[in-house]
Amino acid sequence: MKKHNFYAGPSILSEYTIKNTAAAVENFAGMGLSLLEISHRSKEFVAVNDEARALIKELLDVPAGYEVVFLGGGASMQFCMVPYNLLNKKASYLDTGTWSSKAIKEAKLFGEVEVVASSKDKNYTYIPKDYTIADDADYFHITTNNTIYGTETRKDPDVKQRLVADMSSDIFSRPIDVSKYDIIYAGAQKNLAPAGVTLAIVRVDALGHVERPIPTMLNYKTHVDKDSMFNTPPVLPIYAALQTLKWYKEQGGVAAMEKKDMENAAILYDEIDRNKLFRGTVAAEDRSIMNVCFVMNDEYKELEDEFSKFAAAAGMVGIKGHRSVGGFRASLYNAMPKSSVEALVACMKDFEKQH
Numbered sequence: 001m002k003k004h005n006f007y008a009g010p011s012i013l014s015e016y017t018i019k020n021t022a023a024a025v026e027n028f029a030g031m032g033l034s035l036l037e038i039s040h041r042s043k044e045f046v047a048v049n050d051e052a053r054a055l056i057k058e059l060l061d062v063p064a065g066y067e068v069v070f071l072g073g074g075a076s077m078q079f080c081m082v083p084y085n086l087l088n089k090k091a092s093y094l095d096t097g098t099w100s101s102k103a104i105k106e107a108k109l110f111g112e113v114e115v116v117a118s119s120k121d122k123n124y125t126y127i128p129k130d131y132t133i134a135d136d137a138d139y140f141h142i143t144t145n146n147t148i149y150g151t152e153t154r155k156d157p158d159v160k161q162r163l164v165a166d167m168s169s170d171i172f173s174r175p176i177d178v179s180k181y182d183i184i185y186a187g188a189q190k191n192l193a194p195a196g197v198t199l200a201i202v203r204v205d206a207l208g209h210v211e212r213p214i215p216t217m218l219n220y221k222t223h224v225d226k227d228s229m230f231n232t233p234p235v236l237p238i239y240a241a242l243q244t245l246k247w248y249k250e251q252g253g254v255a256a257m258e259k260k261d262m263e264n265a266a267i268l269y270d271e272i273d274r275n276k277l278f279r280g281t282v283a284a285e286d287r288s289i290m291n292v293c294f295v296m297n298d299e300y301k302e303l304e305d306e307f308s309k310f311a312a313a314a315g316m317v318g319i320k321g322h323r324s325v326g327g328f329r330a331s332l333y334n335a336m337p338k339s340s341v342e343a344l345v346a347c348m349k350d351f352e353k354q355h
């Protein structure tokens, strides 16, 4: 039976990515060796690393003055790396969910943290819009897509301060105005590659303004100066990332991804709004097109387990909601085919007919 992969992360990748990566594990770049056993300094891999970074710049229209680097430690490492490199006295954060609050916790180790607004009061079901950022903040940090709660901002904010964004779960799902940001970071395992690499887009002149010494590996400058090859990079995830980036380009780039993602999300939200058994969990205007969260309506609550089993039997994988929200979450990342979204919707309709 066909499986429909709705996992939140690690998550669905394009067939193109998986096939080409599997082939390179057998024989990489015609070298007669596996991707798993070659030197990261071989000219063949250096070319992969360079092409992947160049394609990120091309797809996201990254202006001059920025560098793209591949880092270790997941997006979670960026929670400390950002303040390590940018926070002198004070930083401002918008608290929109679990990941932002984890970023806030780390930043507090480095200086004063001002939480400009939080939606925690309503279990992060919306994105606060009304707030002011301290003039003297070294930077303002946002999480563009809240993977666990299913809220998203699809607008690049205009702020006077430096701007840092965790785009782990929605990068490449829309064109972005990179010039508004100083650092954008994203763990690979949602919209790019298998787990093991994190990408950062860094405005080079934002670096070098803090007094504290920064450990070599946690200093963005180290990686920028060495073309992201200071130490052994995660070769396989970077190779897979390159395949995904090539596939994005072939599909028409991030604008084409956005169009497809919006259509997929609309198909599912329309069904959630129509179907008497289900309801969405977040404010309509903040609904994420990447992670669609929904629960059973109160009068049908006891059907939750039954629907889980029903959906699993129909080939749906990974739709269990995060424990802090409950219910269901269908993640519709860039590689998600419309046919899988339609299969889930058909399953919801069938289940409704039975009840």
Ligand SMILES: *Cc1c(COP(=O)(O)O)cnc(C)c1O
Pocket (backbone or CB within 6 Å): 009, 073, 074, 075, 076, 077, 099, 143, 145, 146, 147, 166, 167, 168, 169, 187, 188, 190
């Ligand atoms: C998944 C996720 C993270 C954590 O990524 P790790 O690579 O596991 O550290 C951080 N932020 C967001 C928005 C995420 O979706």
